[in-house]
Amino acid sequence: MKIAFIASCMTVVELIQQGVTLNTTRGVYQYQRTTGSDFENNYTEKAIKSWALKELNIDMDELRGKCTVLQAKAYHSLKKRNGILMRKKTDHTLHMHWNGEGETNLAMCSNYYTASGIIRPLDKLVRKIIQGVRNVVNCCQHAGVKIKMITIINISAAKMIATECGKLRPNQDMSSGEVIQGEEFRRYTQEERMMKLEKIHVMASSSPSDKLLMVICAKQKGHVVAVTGNETEDAVALKEADIGLSVGIEATEVEKESSDIVILDDNFDSVATIISWGRCVYNNIQKFIQFQLTVNVAARVQLYCHSFHW
Structure with a gap:
């Protein structure tokens, strides 16, 4: 794999070098150009670093000497990422490098670098995706289908996404229980869950067990429940629901086997078509x-x- 398409912009190359060198689980213990590399037992990082060392000609010691790592975030199993906050010694600029699941990292981004180093907003792509989801939400609500957003992301980001998708009103009062966290839902008694179930629109910082608990409560309430998921851990909730939906390309084999319907075109708009x-x-x-x-x-x-x- 060659990197001639980005070689014209040293800013992009430098950022990649920083991310590969500094944002690792334990770092590189030893590197010898004649005998190869001695990496930690993480095969994904080993593959990335091997590629970077050969294609980017990284000098690990020199690059580490140019930067200072201010803070490091260990890998989080729910957030599925780890990261570092670093400062360049030359101009004291700060950079945050994240390593983990692509979708999770992309959700935090607002801009991207082109091959020539030009910064462009991700807004157009995000707006297009959100508009499609907004249409699905509107169609489902008009059809009498109640949608609940259950996500692993934090409550602030969940509120923003739910508002953009039309699930929440821009000035909606959040104190009435429409938006909660998974931990809060777990602390409820069974009677409280059944009483507050209808009010909940968004449940943030949730684990797969929280999603399963929501499905069980909704079924006990007498609802016909459909669940979507894109993680292997969602298989139990998909199996428990009356209808399990999974996205074809992104779904794992375990998830597909646990689902009743597989959306082959990877388009969330198909949910409205399925209902119709x-x-x-x-x-x-x-x-x-x-x-x-x-x-x-x-x-x-x-x-x-x-x-x-x-």
């Missing part, structure tokens, strides 16, 4: 049964009347 088609089929079956019953009853009444006449 499902209800159409259901209504057609009802009409067919009604038609058959009417015809059969009318035929039998006519037969009995004819027999009685004779």
Whole structure:
């Protein structure tokens, strides 16, 4: 893999070098160009560093001497990332490097570098995605489907996303229980969960067990529950729900096996289509049964009347 497409911008190359060198689990213990590298037992980091050392010509010691690591965040199993806050010794600029799940890191970003080093906003792409989700939310609400957002992200980001998607009003009062955290939901008694279930619109900082608990409570309340998930840990909630939905490309095999419906086009807009088609089929079956019953009853009444006449 060559990096000729970014070699024209040293800013981009330098940022990649910093991230590869400094933002690691335990760092590189030893590097010898003749015998190779002695990395920590993390094969993903080993592959990335091996590529970077060969393609970017990184001098580990020199790069570490140019920067000071101010703070390091250890890997978090729920947030699925680790990171460092560093400062360059030359101009004292600060950089935050994150290492982890792509979707989680991308959700924190507002801009990106092009190959030539130009900073451009991610807003257009995000707006397009959010608009699609907003349309689905509106369609579901008009169809009488109640949507609850259960996410691992923090409560501030969850509020912002829910507002952008049309799930919350911009000036909505948050003190009435529409937005809670997973830990708060776990602390409720069974009676409190059943009483507050209908009010909850967003549950942030949630674990897979919180999602499962929400599904169980909704079913006990008498609702027909559909669940979407994109993690292996969501398999239990998908299995417990009346309808499990998974996204084709992003879903794991465990998740697909636990789902009733797999969305092959990776488009959340398909949820509205699934609801529309499902209800159409259901209504057609009802009409067919009604038609058959009417015809059969009318035929039998006519037969009995004819027999009685004779």
